[in-house]
Amino acid sequence: MTQQHIVKSYDEELNRLTTLITQMGGLGEAQVASAIQAVTKRDSELASRVVETDRKVDAMEREVQALVIRLLALRQPMAQDLRTIVTALKVSADLERIADYAKNVAKRALVLNQMRPIRTVNGVQRLSRIVQEMIKDILDAYVDLDAAKAVEVWRRDEEVDDMYTSLFRELLTYMMEDPRNITACTHLLFIAKNIERIGDHVTNIAETIHFLVRGEALPVERPKGETTIYAVVEPEKPAEGPGGESSDK
Amino acid sequence: MTQQHIVKSYDEELNRLTTLITQMGGLGEAQVASAIQAVTKRDSELASRVVETDRKVDAMEREVQALVIRLLALRQPMAQDLRTIVTALKVSADLERIADYAKNVAKRALVLNQMRPIRTVNGVQRLSRIVQEMIKDILDAYVDLDAAKAVEVWRRDEEVDDMYTSLFRELLTYMMEDPRNITACTHLLFIAKNIERIGDHVTNIAETIHFLVRGEALPVERPKGETTIYAVVEPEKPAEGPGGESSDK
Numbered sequence: 001m002t003q004q005h006i007v008k009s010y011d012e013e014l015n016r017l018t019t020l021i022t023q024m025g026g027l028g029e030a031q032v033a034s035a036i037q038a039v040t041k042r043d044s045e046l047a048s049r050v051v052e053t054d055r056k057v058d059a060m061e062r063e064v065q066a067l068v069i070r071l072l073a074l075r076q077p078m079a080q081d082l083r084t085i086v087t088a089l090k091v092s093a094d095l096e097r098i099a100d101y102a103k104n105v106a107k108r109a110l111v112l113n114q115m116r117p118i119r120t121v122n123g124v125q126r127l128s129r130i131v132q133e134m135i136k137d138i139l140d141a142y143v144d145l146d147a148a149k150a151v152e153v154w155r156r157d158e159e160v161d162d163m164y165t166s167l168f169r170e171l172l173t174y175m176m177e178d179p180r181n182i183t184a185c186t187h188l189l190f191i192a193k194n195i196e197r198i199g200d201h202v203t204n205i206a207e208t209i210h211f212l213v214r215g216e217a218l219p220v221e222r223p224k225g226e227t228t229i230y231a232v233v234e235p236e237k238p239a240e241g242p243g244g245e246s247s248d249k
Numbered sequence: 250m251t252q253q254h255i256v257k258s259y260d261e262e263l264n265r266l267t268t269l270i271t272q273m274g275g276l277g278e279a280q281v282a283s284a285i286q287a288v289t290k291r292d293s294e295l296a297s298r299v300v301e302t303d304r305k306v307d308a309m310e311r312e313v314q315a316l317v318i319r320l321l322a323l324r325q326p327m328a329q330d331l332r333t334i335v336t337a338l339k340v341s342a343d344l345e346r347i348a349d350y351a352k353n354v355a356k357r358a359l360v361l362n363q364m365r366p367i368r369t370v371n372g373v374q375r376l377s378r379i380v381q382e383m384i385k386d387i388l389d390a391y392v393d394l395d396a397a398k399a400v401e402v403w404r405r406d407e408e409v410d411d412m413y414t415s416l417f418r419e420l421l422t423y424m425m426e427d428p429r430n431i432t433a434c435t436h437l438l439f440i441a442k443n444i445e446r447i448g449d450h451v452t453n454i455a456e457t458i459h460f461l462v463r464g465e466a467l468p469v470e471r472p473k474g475e476t477t478i479y480a481v482v483e484p485e486k487p488a489e490g491p492g493g494e495s496s497d498k
Contacts, residue, residue, distance in 0.1 A: 065335075068335075069331065069332075069335060072321060072331055072335075073327055073328070073331055076325045078322055079322070082318065082321055082322055083318075086314075086317075086318060086321075086338075089335075089338070090342075093339075093342065172431055172432060172435060175424065175428070175431050175435075176428040176431055179424070179425040179428070182421055182424050182425055182431070183421060186421060186424075186435075186438065189435065189438075190442070193439070
């Protein structure tokens with residue numbers, strides 16, 4: 001924030017915007033990796049560091065916004081430059097959200113670390129690994145203005161949704177097996193959901209890049225919309241409880 | 250989308266932007282109301298209508314974006330107008346997210362309606378009522394450029410977070426009471442979470458309005474960050490199950 005007020009060329013300022021975005025993306029990806037490590041390694045110190053570092057990402061988003069306003073006001077960009085600038089604003093908003101989800105995961109890690117370990121933690125790690133790769137690749141696509149790569153990353157989100165759905169079912173099953181698992185599994189459900197949402201934001205960025213490069217929206221419906229919404233999981237042996245007046249399923 | 254290409258004055262185009270935002274907000278608020286009604290009245294037809302209508306909101310966001318790009322490119326706005334235009338872009342993104350959460354609630358209503366009723370549905374309704382009022386009031390603040398009102402709405406989000414936290418605990422308790430409740434309660438947890446997130450997006454809009462009117466960020470940390478993250482709920486009578494090797498809490 002202690003940026004020098006040097007008169008820079010227009011190109012330099014546009015490059016600064018791209019650099020800021022890639023730095024923000026790199027930090028976001030590192031935040032996701034650390035948050036998940038805090039869960040899997042039960043590392044509360046790391047979790048706290050992720051929570052703390054989120055301010056940096058927020059500050060970077062504000063810096064992007066300030067630079068965008070400056071470029072719009074002083075340079076009055078046209079056509080492709082204008083699209084580049086508006087794109088940066090959109091991508092930075094998605095990156096801020098991605099980092100925010102990582103922070104949320106880290107906060108939940110702090111709670112989970114106080115409880116007994118749950119075995120599904122590995123499923124969360126696998127899910128996260130794909131999403132981290134998607135973030136890396138979409139940042140490459142952004143820098144290289146590679147629409148084909150963006151589409152390829154965009155497609156990978158389907159795998160994330162599938163993995164999330166089976167993780168969701170698995171977690172519900174653990175909850176049904178033993179009520180002592182319910183609180184921990186609920187936090188893991190939300191952690192998994194956060195990672196799945198990060199995948200959605202990567203697809204947003206992919207769509208934005210595609211629009212920037214090709215000048216048109218992706219022709220197909222986004223692969224978004226996870227299917228756990230429709231998940232109905234029943235306990236193996238139904239407990240005899242009150243309130244069974246209505247039919248299940 | 251069948252907009253006539255009439256040459257309009259700059260002021261007319263700026264007004265069109267505000268009108269679009271308020272229409273989008275009105276539709277978003279209606280979507281939230283209908284989605285919750287679909288849950289409480291177990292109305293699957295209404296739920297399907299909410300899912301369908303979400304396309305309209307998406308189309309409106311694209312219309313805002315197109316108008317913003319047009320205004321930036323052709324009118325080269327300065328100072329306050331530039332801020333008004335960038336604000337519209339940010340607010341429309343938040344409204345799109347709000348409607349998206351409503352759609353998610355509606356999708357979950359479709360599943361819940363196939364299962365036996367859960368009593369906490371009323372808690373979800375109360376939570377939603379506050380959030381709906383917040384949406385209405387923030388749209389008024391946007392039209393009137395009323396920063397004080399925006400701050401007032403912003404503060405109300407704390408109440409939403411508190412209600413959400415107690416709802417979260419209540420739902421965990423129901424899950425522990427009877428494993429047959431687990432799937433339905435999990436969907437209700439996500440519904441409650443969606444409503445809580447809508448509240449967060451309203452506070453985003455409040456911050457954007459404050460910045461637009463006063464030219465500076467809100468001086469205090471946002472009330473965001475729900476506290477359920479730290480919720481540890483234990484079953485009343487711990488079941489004797491396997492895997493209790495590690496200490497709880």
